[in-house]
Amino acid sequence: MAEVKVKVQPPDADPVEIENRIIELCHQFPHGITDQVIQNEMPHIEAQQRAVAINRLLSMGQLDLLRSNTGLLYRIKDSQNAGSVSFYLSKMKGSDNQEKLVYQIIEDAGNKGIWSRDIRYKSNLPLTEINKILKNLESKKLIKAVKSVAASKKKVYMLYNLQPDRSVTGGAWYSDQDFESEFVEVLNQQCFKFLQSKAETARESKQNPMIQRNSSFASSHEVWKYICELGISKVELSMEDIETILNTLIYDGKVEMTIIAAKEGTVGSVDGHMKLYRAVNPIIPPTGLVRAPCGLCPVFDDCHEGGEISPSNCIYMTEWLEF
C-alpha cells in the first residue's frame, strides 16, 4: 500500500469560511484592515489561501483595496454601494474587469464628470480599449457624456442618473450649452430700470441731500426680490446671479456700488457687509472727437491729402454735411 500523504486540513480552512471571517473582521474595523491583521486572526491559514479569499472578495466587489503608508488596506464596501454593485454585477456579468475599472473611475468623479484622457491615466489602459469600453458602457446606459461649456470639444463622462454640476453646464446663464444673451440683456435692462426709478423718486422727494442719497440706494437683496417677483426668469436665480448682472451694469457705467457694514442678521447681508447699488449719469456728454466724422472713420489711417481717400473727397463728410 502506497503512503498517501494526507494533508491535514485545519477545521476552518474552507474558502467560504475564510471569506466570511475576513468580512467579519472588516466589519469590526470599518477603517480597513491590513494583511497583518488577517494573519494574526487566522494564523493557521496559508498565505496562498488568504490571497485567494481576498481576491475573490475583491472581484465580488465586497471589499475595497486601498493603499496607505503602512501597506495595503482592505475595507468593507458601503452597503449602499454594495447594493449598486450587485446591480451592475448582474448587468455586467459578461464584462471584463477593465470595464468594471473604468466604471469605478467614472463613479468616483461624482457629478463633475471625468475626461477620457484622465480615465486613461488612472486606469493605464490604451486609448483604443478605453474608447471601446466607453462605447459599451454608454450603450448599456450606465454612463452618459456631457458636453462641457468651458471647452466645447471636451466631453466629460458621468453616471447616467447624476445631475451635471453647475461648473460644467454653466449655471443659470446657459441653456443647453448656449449662452443666453437675450436673457442676460433683459435682466440687465430690468435691473437698471428698477434702480433708475428708485433714484428718480429719491430725487423728487426734495428732502435734505443725505436722505435723498440714501434712499436712492438699493441693496442687492432688494433687487433680487424685485426680479423674482417680476417672474421673467424660468430658472431660479440666486443673489450671486443678480450680483453678476449688477456688476455688468457697473461695467456699463450706468450704476455705482458701495459696500457698507451691516449687522449680521439684517436681510441680505453677507458676512457682515451689504452691497448697495445706485443708478448714475455719465460724467461727460459724448466727447467732441466723436461728433466729427473723422472720430469714427474706419479708414482714418489711409486718409491723406492727394490720395484715394482724402478730406476733400471724403464720402462720410459729404453725408455728414448734408444732415
Add this chain to the structure above:
Amino acid sequence: MTQAEIKLCSLLLQEHFGEIVEKIGVHLIRTGSQPLRVIAHDTGTSLDQVKKALCVLVQHNLVSYQVHKRGVVEYEAQCSRVLRMLRYPRYIYTTKTLYSDTGELIVEELLLNGKLTMSAVVKKVADRLTETMEDGKTMDYAEVSNTFVRLADTHFVQRCPSVPTTENSDPGPPPPAPTLVINEKDMYLVPKLSLIGKGKRRRSSDEDAAGEPKAKRPKYTTDNKEANLDRFHQHFRDQAIVSAVANRMDQTSSEIVRTMLRMSEITTSSSAPFTQPLSSNEIFRSLPVGYNISKQVLDQYLTLLADDPLEFVGKSGDSGGGMYVINLHKALASLATATLESVVQERFGSRCARIFRLVLQKKHIEQKQVEDFAMIPAKEAKDMLYKMLSENFMSLQEIPKTPDHAPSRTFYLYTVNILSAARMLLHRCYKSIANLIERRQFETKENKRLLEKSQRVEAIIASMQATGAEEAQLQEIEEMITAPERQQLETLKRNVNKLDASEIQVDETIFLLESYIECTMKRQ
C-alpha cells in the same frame, strides 16, 4: 513734433498769416532752433522777408529767441503755442460770458495782435464799441479801462516780459538780442492810466475831433500786455469739473464745487494736484447770494461730495468745520478716462465699452475672465478684445509659466494704459482737425467763383445805396444772383459753419487730453 501736429500748424499759420510766414514757421518747427541766416538759406527766401516773417511770429509769441555763445541769436518755434490758435474762439467766448462785450473785444484785440499796450487796446476797443452803438452815444475810455483792470486783477491779462531798465547805461555795445525779464509780482500790474476820451466813429472822426476841445492828450504807456492763456485753461478745467459734478450729482453740489474752485483761483498754481484746503465756514461765506442753504445742509453736501466714489473732493482735516480740498489730478484723470470710454463706445459699440471699462477696473485680466464678468458670449468677447487691441486701446501683458515662453504655457493679460491711449487719441484729434480744415478750404475753393460774384454784387449794391439809387435798380442788381446760386451759397455757408463748429468741438477733447497728459508728466 509728429507729422499730424506739423501739418496742423502749417494749416493754421497759412490761414492766419499767409504763405511766407507759414513756410518759415513750419521750417522752424521741423528743424528746431536756428539762426537767421540758416533759415534764409534753407527756405530760399530773401533775408528781408525772413525778418518780416519772424517779426510777425515773435509778436504773436509763436517764436522765441535766445542769444547763444559767440553772440549768435537762435530762433525757436513753439509748436504747442501755434496749436493754441485753434482755441482763440473759446477764449473770446469765455471772456464774453464773464465780462460782457467790452471784455470780449479786449481779449479779441489782444489775441489778434499778439501784444499791445494798454492804451492802444483801450482806444481800439472804444472805437469798435462806439461803432456798434446807436448814434449819439459814445463809449467812454474809462469804462473800457475799468474792464481792462478787472481782467488784469483776475489774471486773464498779463504783462509781457520787457527789457530791464538799467540804472547806468551800458558802456559796451548793446547785445544782439535783449533778454526779456518779468518780475513775478509785476505780472498783473496795470499802469495808472488817466485816459480821458471817448471812442470815435470811423466816419465822423472829423466832427468829433472838433467837439472835444477839453480832452487831455492821453498818455500812452509803453509796456505790452498779452492774454494769459494759462489762466484761461485753468478756467476751462474748472468748468469741466463743475459740469462733471453737476452730471453726477445735482445742481447745488456743482455750485458748491464752483465756489470752492473760484476761491482757489488765485491761490493755487495751475499745475498743483490739490487746491488749498478750504474750511467749510469760508465756503459758506463765499456762496453766491442766491443760494440760501443752511449751514447744516452745506455740511451734508460737503460730506456727500467727499464720500462720493468720484473722489473729486477730499476731506483734509476737521478744523474750521471741516477742511476740504479739490483733487485736481484725480478729476482730470477721471475726465480723460471718460473721454476714452466715450470714444470706445461711439466707435465700437456699447458692449465693447463694457469690456473696456471692465479691463480698466480690473487692471489686468485674462480673456476667460473677461467673458465671465462681462456676460458676453465667448466668440463676440474675443472679437471685440482683438479689435480694441489692434486699435491700440489695450495692450497685452505676457506672464510666462516656463522659461521658454511657449505660447500655450503663457498667461496673457489684457490691460489698459491710460497715458498711452490718451496720447494715441490726441494724435488722432490733431489729424481730424487738419482734415476738417482742409475740407473747409476745399469747399471754399470749389465755390470761389460764386463767392467772388456775390461779393461783387454786394459791393455794387453798397455803392449804389450810398449814392442814393432807386428800389427798382437795387432789385435788378440783386437778381443777378439766381435762386439756385443763392441756394448754393446758403449750403456753402452752412457747411463752413458746421466744419468750424466741429473744429471747436474736437478742440475741447484735445484740451482735456492735453491737460491730463501734462498733469501726469509733471507728477512723474
